[in-house]
Amino acid sequence: MVPEYCAESHEFVISNECPSSEWQFIQDYATILANAVPQHLSGTELEISGPRHSQLSGKNSHRQFAAVRKWFSSDEDINPIIMTGRASTTQQAAISDALEVTAKLWENAISSADSRGGHGSIPFDHQIAAHSISDDYFQPYTIATCIIDTILGSDDQRPLAIPITAGINYGADQSSLSYLGFANSSLPKELGHSTLIEAPAIEYPSIVRAGLHQLPGPKSNTRVEWFELPRNLFANSSIGVVILLPSNLPVSKRSESTTNMLVCNVAAGWGNSVLNATTFRGSMSATSSLVIIDDLVLPRGKSELLADSVISPFQSLNDIDISFFMPFFPSKPVGISKKWAEYLNPWIPASNLTLIDSLVKNLPWNNTHQIPLESLGELILSSLVTNGLARVGFNSQLQGNLRWTGDGEERRPNGKLWYSGKGDVFTVDTEESKNWVKLRVNSVLKGYAYNCNGTPPKVAVAFLLTYCTLAIAHYFYSGISGMDKAEANNI
Amino acid sequence: MGLAIIVSALRSLRHPFGRGLEEPTKIALHQNRSTALLQSLIHIIPVGIALWEIVLNIHTYYVGSSALNLVYYQLGAKAHEIMIHASLAAVVLSYFRHQLTTAGGIPFGALFGTLAINQVSYLWSMEFWGSVGSKHLPFRRKLAMMVLVSICFILAAASGPASAILLVPRLDYWPAGSTNIWLNASFNDIWPDRYVS
Numbered sequence: 001m002v003p004e005y006c007a008e009s010h011e012f013v014i015s016n017e018c019p020s021s022e023w024q025f026i027q028d029y030a031t032i033l034a035n036a037v038p039q040h041l042s043g044t045e046l047e048i049s050g051p052r053h054s055q056l057s058g059k060n061s062h063r064q065f066a067a068v069r070k071w072f073s074s075d076e077d078i079n080p081i082i083m084t085g086r087a088s089t090t091q092q093a094a095i096s097d098a099l100e101v102t103a104k105l106w107e108n109a110i111s112s113a114d115s116r117g118g119h120g121s122i123p124f125d126h127q128i129a130a131h132s133i134s135d136d137y138f139q140p141y142t143i144a145t146c147i148i149d150t151i152l153g154s155d156d157q158r159p160l161a162i163p164i165t166a167g168i169n170y171g172a173d174q175s176s177l178s179y180l181g182f183a184n185s186s187l188p189k190e191l192g193h194s195t196l197i198e199a200p201a202i203e204y205p206s207i208v209r210a211g212l213h214q215l216p217g218p219k220s221n222t223r224v225e226w227f228e229l230p231r232n233l234f235a236n237s238s239i240g241v242v243i244l245l246p247s248n249l250p251v252s253k254r255s256e257s258t259t260n261m262l263v264c265n266v267a268a269g270w271g272n273s274v275l276n277a278t279t280f281r282g283s284m285s286a287t288s289s290l291v292i293i294d295d296l297v298l299p300r301g302k303s304e305l306l307a308d309s310v311i312s313p314f315q316s317l318n319d320i321d322i323s324f325f326m327p328f329f330p331s332k333p334v335g336i337s338k339k340w341a342e343y344l345n346p347w348i349p350a351s352n353l354t355l356i357d358s359l360v361k362n363l364p365w366n367n368t369h370q371i372p373l374e375s376l377g378e379l380i381l382s383s384l385v386t387n388g389l390a391r392v393g394f395n396s397q398l399q400g401n402l403r404w405t406g407d408g409e410e411r412r413p414n415g416k417l418w419y420s421g422k423g424d425v426f427t428v429d430t431e432e433s434k435n436w437v438k439l440r441v442n443s444v445l446k447g448y449a450y451n452c453n454g455t456p457p458k459v460a461v462a463f464l465l466t467y468c469t470l471a472i473a474h475y476f477y478s479g480i481s482g483m484d485k486a487e488a489n490n491i
Numbered sequence: 492m493g494l495a496i497i498v499s500a501l502r503s504l505r506h507p508f509g510r511g512l513e514e515p516t517k518i519a520l521h522q523n524r525s526t527a528l529l530q531s532l533i534h535i536i537p538v539g540i541a542l543w544e545i546v547l548n549i550h551t552y553y554v555g556s557s558a559l560n561l562v563y564y565q566l567g568a569k570a571h572e573i574m575i576h577a578s579l580a581a582v583v584l585s586y587f588r589h590q591l592t593t594a595g596g597i598p599f600g601a602l603f604g605t606l607a608i609n610q611v612s613y614l615w616s617m618e619f620w621g622s623v624g625s626k627h628l629p630f631r632r633k634l635a636m637m638v639l640v641s642i643c644f645i646l647a648a649a650s651g652p653a654s655a656i657l658l659v660p661r662l663d664y665w666p667a668g669s670t671n672i673w674l675n676a677s678f679n680d681i682w683p684d685r686y687v688s
Contacts, residue, residue: 094674094681102672128556129667138682270682280556335685393681399673419668428673437674437681443667448554448660450547457548457661460653464541467575467646471534474582478531479524 006343011350015057015093017395019343019388023355025054025065026383027362030376034364055286056387058093059394061100061277062286065090065387067379070143070324072166083200085145085166086378087324088386089289091275092139095439096287098398099277102441103131105402107279109415109425128446129279133439138270139289140389141330142238144382146264146374147201151244153257156209161201162229162240165267201263202233212242213259219247222357226341229265236326238268239336241381243356262377268385271330291329334389344384356380399436400426418443533581537574544657554660564659571658572651579643579650580608586639594632598622604640611648614641 006018013024032051054065067088106129145165207227215223223244229237243262273289326333345356353361359380403425405414417423428436452458558564584605590597600618607613622628623637674681 092681094676098672098674102670106668130664332682332684334683337686340686389686392683392686393674393676396674396676396681399675415668418670421666421669423670425670426672433673435677437676437678439672439674440669441672442669445553445665445667447556447662447665448558449551449663449665450554450657450660451551451663451665452548453661453663456656460656461545461548463646463649463653464545464657466642467579467650468538468541468545470582470642470646471538471578474585475528475531475534478527478585481522481527 002340002343007346009346009348009355011348015059017391018346019340019391020346020355020384021391022056022387023359023384025056026380026387027359029054029067029383030359030379031362031364033379034376056090056093056390058097058100059397061093061096061284063091063093063096063390064286064288065383067383069375069378070166072325083145083164083166084375084378085143085324086375086382087141087143088379088382089139089141089271089273090386090390091287091289092137092393093391094393094396095133095137095139095275096277098439099131099133099275099287099441100284101398103129103277103279103284103443105413105425106131106418106443109413109418129443130276130446131279131441131443132274132276133441134274135440136437137273137275137439138330138332139273139275140268140334140386141271141324142266142268142382142386142389143324144264144266144378144385146262146377146381148374149261149263151209151213151259151261154210154213156213158209159203159205160207160209160212160242160263161203162234162263163201163265164234165237165265204229204233207242212244212261215244219244219259222246222354222360224345224354224356226338228335228338234265236267236269236333238266238334238385239338239341240265241341243360243377246357246361262374264374264377264381266336266381266385267326268334268336268389269326269330270332270334336385340388341385344388355384396437398426399433400424400428402426531581534578537571537578540571540574541654544654548657551665553665558660561659565655568651568655568658571654575650575654576609576647579647580605583608583640583643586636590632590636596627597636598625598628601636601640608644608647611644614644 002019003017006020009018009020009023013022015022029051052066052068056063056065065088067086070085070087072083072085143165145163147161147163149161212225215225217223225242225244227240227242229240234240241262241264243264245260245262247259249260271291273291275287275289277287278285324330345354347354348358351358363376403414403417403423404411405416406412413425418425452461587597587601587605590601598621601622603618604613604622607616607618613619619640623633625633628636
């Protein structure tokens with residue numbers, strides 16, 4: 001349950017269980033994206049990519065938020081349909097917290113590990129360690145697709161056209177879907193890519209534009225309406241959003257009858273990932289994650305590799321794209337109710353605005369012409385939903401009692417047991433923990449080591465063992481035969 | 492008489508020019524275990540180092556996030572390689588000496604084997620194949636010589652890289668433990684199918 005106080009948000013950055021908590025990072029991200037290129041260097045052909053990461057917090061961990069613009073193209077050779085969306089992901093807060101605590105306890109356990117067991121000594125001041133959870137760990141992946149549309153006054157009886165979300169395989173012939181243009185908008189055409197990329201959309205008769213025109217609130221504010229989408233039409237979509245843009249945007253022409261709006265479709269799901277945390281000489285890094293996807297077979301027999309299949313705990317998100325192609329990945333779609341979605345747009349008393357209104361009005365409108373407006377809308381919505389879903393279960397914590405070793409000041413977590421990997425460092429009540437989430441944390445040390453991993457060391461050992469055998473055999477032969485060859489040198 | 496004068500004259504030059512025309516009989520080989528073992532100590536150091544490297548890698552040893560400049564390890568591996576070459580040369584030389592003195596002799600080209608222990612090209616040289624193809628050697632002795640010399644030369648060629656591989660620590664991921672952890676929430680609490688409120 002979301003606490004009632006989450007209906008309002010503080011202007012300062014606070015990390016808690018509220019879905020909109022730490023929303024300020026979206027403001028920073030959008031500003032950086034909009035200011036990416038100086039105005040005099042910008043052009044309509046430039047595809048501006050934003051910062052890859054922002055940082056979010058948990059109770060005791062830092063997490064990485066990543067967002068990327070995704071392009072999808074249909075299979076047609078002639079006039080393929082191109083769809084775009086903004087995909088984002090971040091680590092699940094509760095799991096990130098638990099992993100960081102585990103990593104810190106591991107650091108403490110080092111000193112009780114000794115040199116037996118084949119591991120050698122582990123100088124504390126020479127450690128880069130990585131801890132990862134790969135099995136049964138999920139985190140939210142969200143993609144939002146928006147289009148600019150208009151309401152032509154209070155008599156506009158046209159049904160709302162909702163874009164189908166990029167990155168979802170609808171399985172239907174997408175060329176039959178209706179298209180939307182930029183018609184009748186009072187916004188400058190440079191603000192939207194709709195003239196360049198036609199977005200396929202579905203007309204939804206249950207929502208009429210005239211009804212949206214009557215949304216409560218002054219027209220000078222950004223008004224938001226969330227609506228749940230029918231599954232038979234919008235498979236795997238989580239929720240739809242209409243954002244009525246303020247009438248007094250700096251870049252829009254004044255029009256009493258036309259209301260500009262963003263119509264968005266948001267799809268979210270839980271994707272299986274690898275969660276990583278690294279430590280270096282006692283300090284913790286932000287947790288990060290990787291996607292592992294094998295070769296997937298798309299419909300019509302076409303195969304496509306969506307992401308690298310690397311598990312390296314030290315590889316950053318920069319090397320891996322955010323994958324999104326439902327129903328393959330993320331594999332567990334999540335539905336969002338209108339009531340929960342409203343917690344994503346809380347009231348901010350300090351500024352007397354709602355969150356989305358504050359974000360829209362604080363965009364650097366002087367530079368936003370180089371970023372499509374629907375792209376900014378996709379960024380805001382995708383980020384809000386991802387951030388909100390990542391805080392589900394925020395207050396759950398690491399459980400269990402530690403197995404200790406030593407007495408008094410020497411008492412530490414049992415490092416030897418930990419390193420052997422043959423037992424659990426935490427003990428829990430079997431009955432109590434029956435329904436608890438159980439995860440496996442694997443730790444590795446990165447550094448210089450002597451081992452026989454791989455073929456070259458094994459081959460080298462074989463050669464040297466052969467030499468040793470030969471030399472020792474010769475030594476014993478000399479001892480048995482006793483043949484002294486000294487005088488032979490003087491002949 | 493003239494020849495005796497010449498011999499007398501040469502006898503007076505014995506010291507500056509060697510031992511002269513009269514040379515006492517020498518014993519080519521002694522049988523003395525202590526001396527033989529002492530002379531075989533040439534194997535001790537390279538074998539000891541090789542066994543240490545093997546044990547170190549089999550048991551694994553974590554050095555740390557940084558290591559010495561890799562050049563030092565390379566120098567150590569090179570020194571070890573030189574010692575192994577000397578050791579293998581002693582083995583080959585011992586074999587040839589045994590063949591020369593007790594087994595009826597060896598082809599002349601085989602004597603160059605000990606000098607070329609660090610050149611694997613000896614294995615396809617005229618000296619080696621001439622020796623192997625000699626009609627004066629029985630087949631068993633040819634086979635034994637070919638096998639022993641080939642093994643020693645291959646080991647000599649591979650000893651340097653093998654020693655370097657085992658002596659230079661590798662930047663790698665070193666397993667450092669694992670454990671289960673629990674959170675006081677169910678799977679659906681953290682990852683619901685539908686989030687209502």
